[in-house]
Amino acid sequence: MEIQIIAFGIAKDIINGKKVTLSLTDEHTVGEARRKLSSEFPDFSKLASLKFAVNANYVEDNHLLTADDEVVLIPPVSGG
Amino acid sequence: MKDIFITEDQLDAKACTEAVTYPGAGGLVVFIGTVRNLTKGRSVKHLEFEAYEPMALKEMAKIANEATNKWGLHKMVIHHRLGLVPIEEEAVVIACSSAHRKEAFEACEYAIDTLKETVPIWKKEVFEDGEVWVSAHP
Numbered sequence: 001m002e003i004q005i006i007a008f009g010i011a012k013d014i015i016n017g018k019k020v021t022l023s024l025t026d027e028h029t030v031g032e033a034r035r036k037l038s039s040e041f042p043d044f045s046k047l048a049s050l051k052f053a054v055n056a057n058y059v060e061d062n063h064l065l066t067a068d069d070e071v072v073l074i075p076p077v078s079g080g
Numbered sequence: 081m082k083d084i085f086i087t088e089d090q091l092d093a094k095a096c097t098e099a100v101t102y103p104g105a106g107g108l109v110v111f112i113g114t115v116r117n118l119t120k121g122r123s124v125k126h127l128e129f130e131a132y133e134p135m136a137l138k139e140m141a142k143i144a145n146e147a148t149n150k151w152g153l154h155k156m157v158i159h160h161r162l163g164l165v166p167i168e169e170e171a172v173v174i175a176c177s178s179a180h181r182k183e184a185f186e187a188c189e190y191a192i193d194t195l196k197e198t199v200p201i202w203k204k205e206v207f208e209d210g211e212v213w214v215s216a217h218p
Contacts, residue, residue: 075213
């Protein structure tokens with residue numbers, strides 16, 4: 001399954017763009033997306049944290065993804 | 081005026097204050113987060129904010145609802161600015177009101193602390209000689 005992931009903040013700099021497409025072949029979870037992303041872009045491991053949001057909600061690594069989900073990378077937030 | 085609001089325009093702290101005013105209020109607390117000119121001795125030119133807007137609005141509303149329920153507030157308003165924000169201008173305004181001041185103080189502090197932890201908004205500090213996404217690295 002192919003999923004498109006949207007990036008904000010420093011995540012945009014790391015993937016060098018606004019979106020990245022990942023191919024999920026195993027359990028189709030956020031955890032799998034995280035592993036694929038980290039191996040493709042090692043700089044993610046340097047961040048203080050990296051959360052995922054699906055359809056505008058924070059999710060854990062065991063969350064199952066479907067092809068039409070809106071998946072967003074949430075690097076450390078710094079509003080205010 | 082919207083209670084929970086994100087904009088690229090200048091914020092209006094006075095309008096936020098008026099929005100929470102009511103006859104039963106014993107106190108209004110307003111937090112205004114402004115852009116500081118120095119970070120660790122380095123001179124900041126300005127800040128640039130971006131947001132995952134639908135989720136940021138949802139998380140801001142969650143904070144306002146939780147604070148209103150927990151401290152029995154009359155109302156809480158949270159406005160956040162995006163885009164380029166010059167030194168001294170407001171980046172965030174949080175206003176709330178309650179019958180007694182203690183609740184309003186505590187609720188306002190909770191709101192800004194939680195906003196900085198959960199709301200998907202990112203701030204880049206722009207210096208004369210470079211730029212840094214705030215809090216990105218440990």
